[in-house]
Each structure stands twice: as C-alpha cells, then as structure tokens.
Amino acid sequence: MARILITSALPYINGIKHLGNLVGSQLPADLYARYMRARGHEVMFICATDEHGTPAELAAAKAGKPVDAYCAEMHQVQADLARGFRLSFDHFGRSSSARNHRLTQHFAGRLKAAGLIAEVAEKQVYSNADGRFLPDRYIEGTCPNCGNPRARGDQCEECTKQLDPTDLINPRSAISGSTDLEVRETRHLFLRQKAMRDQLRDWISAKSDWPVLTTSIALKWLDDGDGLQDRGITRDLDWGVPVKDGEKDWPGMEGKVFYVWFDAPIEYIAATAEWADAQGLDDAAWLRWWRKDHGAEDVRYIEFMGKDNVPFHTLSFPATLMGSGEAWKLVDYIKSFNYLNYDGGQFSTSQGRGVFMDQALSILPPDYWRWWLLSHAPESSDSEFTWENFQASVNKDLADVLGNLVSRVTKFCRAKFGEVVPEGGETGPREARLIADLTTRLKSYEGFMEAMEVRKSAAELRALWVLGNEYLQEAAPWTTIKTDPARAAAQVRLALNLIRLYAVLSRPFIPDAAEAMMAALNCTDWSWPGDVGAALTHLPAGHAFTTPEVLFAKITDEAREDWAARFSGIRA
RNA sequence: GGGCCUGUAGCUCAAUGGUCAGAGCAGGGCGCUCAUAACGCCUUGGUUGGGGGUUCGAGUCCCUCCGGGCCUACCA
Numbered sequence: 332m333a334r335i336l337i338t339s340a341l342p343y344i345n346g347i348k349h350l351g352n353l354v355g356s357q358l359p360a361d362l363y364a365r366y367m368r369a370r371g372h373e374v375m376f377i378c379a380t381d382e383h384g385t386p387a388e389l390a391a392a393k394a395g396k397p398v399d400a401y402c403a404e405m406h407q408v409q410a411d412l413a414r415g416f417r418l419s420f421d422h423f424g425r426s427s428s429a430r431n432h433r434l435t436q437h438f439a440g441r442l443k444a445a446g447l448i449a450e451v452a453e454k455q456v457y458s459n460a461d462g463r464f465l466p467d468r469y470i471e472g473t474c475p476n477c478g479n480p481r482a483r484g485d486q487c488e489e490c491t492k493q494l495d496p497t498d499l500i501n502p503r504s505a506i507s508g509s510t511d512l513e514v515r516e517t518r519h520l521f522l523r524q525k526a527m528r529d530q531l532r533d534w535i536s537a538k539s540d541w542p543v544l545t546t547s548i549a550l551k552w553l554d555d556g557d558g559l560q561d562r563g564i565t566r567d568l569d570w571g572v573p574v575k576d577g578e579k580d581w582p583g584m585e586g587k588v589f590y591v592w593f594d595a596p597i598e599y600i601a602a603t604a605e606w607a608d609a610q611g612l613d614d615a616a617w618l619r620w621w622r623k624d625h626g627a628e629d630v631r632y633i634e635f636m637g638k639d640n641v642p643f644h645t646l647s648f649p650a651t652l653m654g655s656g657e658a659w660k661l662v663d664y665i666k667s668f669n670y671l672n673y674d675g676g677q678f679s680t681s682q683g684r685g686v687f688m689d690q691a692l693s694i695l696p697p698d699y700w701r702w703w704l705l706s707h708a709p710e711s712s713d714s715e716f717t718w719e720n721f722q723a724s725v726n727k728d729l730a731d732v733l734g735n736l737v738s739r740v741t742k743f744c745r746a747k748f749g750e751v752v753p754e755g756g757e758t759g760p761r762e763a764r765l766i767a768d769l770t771t772r773l774k775s776y777e778g779f780m781e782a783m784e785v786r787k788s789a790a791e792l793r794a795l796w797v798l799g800n801e802y803l804q805e806a807a808p809w810t811t812i813k814t815d816p817a818r819a820a821a822q823v824r825l826a827l828n829l830i831r832l833y834a835v836l837s838r839p840f841i842p843d844a845a846e847a848m849m850a851a852l853n854c855t856d857w858s859w860p861g862d863v864g865a866a867l868t869h870l871p872a873g874h875a876f877t878t879p880e881v882l883f884a885k886i887t888d889e890a891r892e893d894w895a896a897r898f899s900g901i902r903a
Numbered sequence: 904g905g906g907c908c909u910g911u912a913g914c915u916c917a918a919u920g921g922u923c924a925g926a927g928c929a930g931g932g933c934g935c936u937c938a939u940a941a942c943g944c945c946u947u948g949g950u951u952g953g954g955g956g957u958u959c960g961a962g963u964c965c966c967u968c969c970g971g972g973c974c975u976a977c978c979a
Contacts, residue, residue, distance in 0.1 A: 739938030
C-alpha cells in the first residue's frame with residue numbers, strides 16, 4: 332500500500348467555473364484519487380478555493396458585499412457544485428483560512444532568514460478615485476503604437492505590443508474609469524528566484540518522466556532571455572494574508588498583503604492542516620503528508636492543473652518550499668492539461684460562453700458529464716466540446732454499451748429465473764475466454780490509470796464493457812435456455828457477476844451509476860478484482876437482486892438542440 | 904517580435920524511426936431477438952496540411968511554407 336497525496340489546482344473564487352476549468356484539474360484529480368483508493372492505497376486528496384487578489388475584491392464590490400462575506404458565500408457555492416460532480420476531496424479548504432495565514436507568514440519568515448527575500452522600491456500607478464494601486468491590466472488607455480483606445484497597461488490586444496502602464500496615452504482606471512491617476516513609490520518583497528535558478532533547474536532536469544508540456548514551460552522560464560526573474564510576492568491590498576515575518580511584524584510592510592500566487596499553493600498544505608483540524612487530529616496527522624522529517628518520506632505527491640498554472644507549480648512554489656530550508660515534500664509528478672474549447676471557440680467566463688458547472692448539473696446527472704469530459708480530456712492538445720459529440724458519446728457509450736447491458740441481463744434473468752442469481756450449470760470454454768479477455772483488458776486499464784492516461788483509460792474501460800456484450804451475444808442464453816436450462820443459468824449467473832465487476836471498475840469514472848448497479852445487485856463489496864475468474868463468482872446462486880431503472884436515459888435530438896441554443900449566448 | 908505545442912479517415916482521437924498508418928462514432932451489408940429501435944459480425948473511407956532533405960526505412964528526425972492554439976512573468 333502506498334501513500335498518495337493529490338492536489339487539484341485551486342479554483343478562483345470569483346464565480347462559477349465552466350466545464351473547461353473542471354476537466355483541467357479537479358475532475359481528473361478526482362478520477363485518480365478514486366482509483367487509488369479503490370486499489371487500497373492511502374490517499375489524501377486536497378483542493379480549496381483561491382480567494383485573494385484584486386479580482387475577488389472587484390467581484391465582491393460588484394455584488395455589493397464585503398469581500399470576506401462574498402468569498403464565504405462563493406466558497407459554499409463551489410463546495411456544493413463539487414459535491415454535485417462527486418468530487419471526492421478529503422478536504423475542500425479556503426486560502427483565506429487561519430491555517431493558511433499562519434503558514435504563509437511562516438514561509439515568508441523562513442525565506443527571509445535564508446536571505447531569499449529582497450525588498451525593492453517600485454513605482455506603481457495609484458488611482459485616487461478607487462483608493463488602490465492598480466495592477467497593470469486594470470489600467471486602460473490609448474496604445475502609443477497602434478492608437479487602439481482600449482489598450483491595457485500590460486499589453487495592447489489589437490497590436491499585441493507589450494506595454495508599460497506609463498506608455499499609455501490618456502490612461503484611466505479600468506475599474507472606475509477615473510483619470511485621477513498618479514505614480515507612487517511603494518516597497519515590495521521579492522522572492523529571489525534568480526538565486527535558486529540552478530537548484531530549480533537541477534530539480535526539474537531530474538524529472539525525465541514529466542510531459543513535455545510541463546518541462547518545456549518550466550525550462551522556458553528558467554532560461555529565456557535573462558533567465559528566471561525574481562518575483563514580487565506582496566501587494567498593496569486589504570484582502571489577503573498580512574505580510575509578517577513568521578509571527579513577528581515586518582517593519583515597512585504594514586498594511587500590505589502577500590500576493591495571491593505566493594499564498595495560493597501554500598494552501599495545499601494549509602488545507603491538509605484544515606482537514607486535520609476538522610477531523611479533530613493533531614498536527615502530526617497532516618505533517619506526515621507534507622514533511623519528510625515527519626513521515627512524508629514515502630509519500631508520492633501528484634499535482635493536477637491546467638497548463639496556465641505550470642510556471643507557478645514548477646518554479647515559484649518549489650522555490651518557496653526549497654528556500655524554507657525545511658524538509659517539505661516537493662511534487663513528484665505534475666499532470667497538466669490543455670484547454671477545452673466550446674463549439675468552435677473558447678469557454679469564456681467573462682462572456683458567459685459555454686456550459687458552467689451549475690448549468691451542467693441542472694440538465695443532466697454528473698456521470699454524463701464526468702464520462703464525456705474524462706473520455707475527451709484535453710491531454711495532448713486542446714479539445715473541443717460540441718453538443719453533437721456529447722450526445723453521441725453519452726448515448727452510445729453509457730446508454731447503449733453499459734446501460735443496456737445491465738438492462739438485458741437483469742431483465743432476462745427476471746423473466747426466466749426470477750430476481751435471484753440462478754443456480755446450477757457450469758461454465759465452459761467461452762467463459763474461460765471471456766475471463767482471459769477481461770484479464771488482459773483489465774491489466775491495460777490499470778496501467779493507463781496508474782499512468783494518468785485519462786482518455787486511454789476511458790477507452791479501455793469501454794472496451795471492457797464491450798466484452799460483456801460480445802459474450803452475451805455468443806453465449807445467447809435466450810437460445811440456450813430452450814435446450815439446456817442449467818447452462819443458461821450458469822451464463823446468467825456469470826453475467827450478473829459481470830455487472831458487479833463493471834460497477835467496481837467504472838466507479839472512478841461514473842460513481843453514481845456504479846452505486847446504482849451495486850445497489851440493484853444488493854451488494855456492498857467493492858473490492859478490486861485481483862483475479863477476474865474469482866470476481867465473477869462473487870455473487871452466489873440464490874442471491875437476491877432487484878432489476879434497476881434505466882441507468883442512463885438517452886439524450887434526444889430535441890434536448891440537444893434546446894441546450895445548444897440556450898448555452899450559445901450570454902450568461903447573465 | 905520571441906518561445907512552445909499542434910495539423911493523421913466525414914467527426915473525435917491512437918500509433919519507442921521499423922509488417923499493410925489503427926480505434927470509436929458516423930456510412931454500407933449481414934446476423935440476433937434477452938435488452939434503452941438496443942447488441943454482435945463483416946465492411947467502405949487516408950498522397951498523415953504543402954514542398955524539400957537525412958535514412959536501408961519517415962506520420963515520427965531536419966529545413967521551409969501554410970493553417971490552428973498557448974505562453975511571454977502585475978488576471979489568476
């Protein structure tokens with residue numbers, strides 16, 4: 332038995348996430364966590380809301396609420412949706428928690444002691460009307476290069492020229508529109524990543540099994556141009572973790588908070604501490620997951636994220652952990668994803684384009700989404716959601732291949748033998764072949780799941796289901812029963828056990844359907860099959876079952892057209 | 904501008920430089936009748952974006968052109 336620590340990139344607090352966000356981190360992380368638990372490993376699966384930063388403050392202001400109340404509310408919404416999609420977090424924390432405040436301040440203090448924090452005076456744009464410093468992209472003005480009147484302070488989207496806010500002609504606040512801006516000097520803390528460049532490169536270079544997508548992004552940042560740059564880790568904001576040197580004040584940093592990208596990954600650790608608190612456990616309970624000098628030496632740590640998150644997880648977060656001088660557990664494998672597009676364009680939170688988590692659950696149960704999203708996960712390149720594809724996959728894979736298999740077996744049994752596992756008869760060569768085929772496929776499925784090959788795992792699971800239909804077609808108990816009822820009984824007994832096998836194997840992908848299958852079979856033993864032949868004799872003759880309702884209703888053309896129309900436009 | 908990824912059947916995707924480039928869906932044919940008009944078997948589809956090169960051998964490596972996407976450090 333291994334110990335596996337799994338984290339999903341933290342969803343940002345300022346609204347409901349769309350399906351692209353879901354499939355890029357939380358859902359595949361859940362698949363992996365469920366699989367590893369099913370195999371008997373000890374799993375700690377952590378996620379949280381990422382609550383700090385300017386967008387959260389602005390979203391709260393727009394909602395007319397204090398930012399802490401807004402975040403508390405949105406955290407609850409996201410937690411409910413996570414439950415709705417059956418995301419099996421051991422803990423879903425909050426980056427604004429007391430635990431994260433303390434840990435973030437602790438890391439800052441350690442980094443300072445190690446000489447890895449620099450204090451730098453900077454000039455930044457301050458908006459008097461907004462009463463805040465403005466991040467570059469919250470300043471708009473006319474592009475000096477192409478004349479676009481809506482250029483942002485970091486870049487002009489028309490001519491793609493990189494800009495400095497002071498380059499803009501007639502600059503104004505993107506928040507209030509105010510032109511009452513001034514350049515003020517402010518002091519900030521920088522994480523001296525440059526000093527850790529070689530250490531980071533050595534660490535990344537040793538990860539030969541990481542995907543190109545991950546390492547190439549990291550190496551680019553390490554070596555491009557002047558190489559890895561120091562990163563500012565503080566901001567002039569109200570909402571965030573107050574800057575402190577451990578538990579001591581940090582002279583000159585009064586009124587400032589840590590930058591969201593400094594505190595957010597630390598929340599992975601803090602959320603594990605929150606978990607221990609919630610369980611009534613002491614610090615040793617979470618330290619054994621995170622500190623190599625407190626028992627985490629044998630932990631395997633996997634992070635799941637979208638490709639946009641890779642730099643922070645390969646560079647600044649490891650720099651924070653390494654630089655502390657303490658024996659923190661570093662990530663062993665990063666599984667990163669490309670983007671999911673929606674019907675020819677991008678999902679867009681700001682434009683409300685695409686399907687959002689709440690909308691998805693309002694029209695179909697979570698298994699439908701889980702299956703489609705995972706079997707089409709954007710692993711090798713960006714992938715695309717279309718309603719036609721969704722309808723076709725769900726109807727064919729879930730309703731026809733798996734759902735119908737369950738129907739035909741249980742209904743045939745009910746009609747000929749009653750709702751009880753039939754007795755008598757013996758299996759023969761065809762059954763032996765089925766077991767051999769299942770065993771081969773199962774090994775392959777397990778291999779793909781271990782390797783986090785999400786699409787290939789889904790394809791292999793589907794192939795396992797198909798073996799069931801092939802067997803039934805050849806065994807044809809509806810014919811056998813006319814001449815050899817005992818033989819038909821053995822075939823049906825095996826087929827009923829096949830449903831249980833499928834429930835166990837399918838549970839990481841489609842937990843609700845798996846549970847419905849097990850409930851129908853009146854079975855609670857979820858043990859993973861070590862030996863397929865033995866697993867197919869699990870339900871003994873005489874065991875009662877109930878014929879389940881249709882597992883997956885098909886998506887009609889009318890429904891598909893209706894949804895395609897409803898979700899093409901603008902979300903309020 | 905720079906960097907990275909990507910282009911394979913009508914669609915969604917596979918193929919450590921090595922049999923005839925494979926699956927699923929869609930299309931065509933046959934079978935079955937237990938089942939959600941479901942299932943099974945057979946089958947039609949490809950000059951691997953274009954051009955050049957390296958190699959005994961290229962979807963795969965190199966150059967170039969064309970198309971799509973991402974990142975570029977103060978959105979997160």
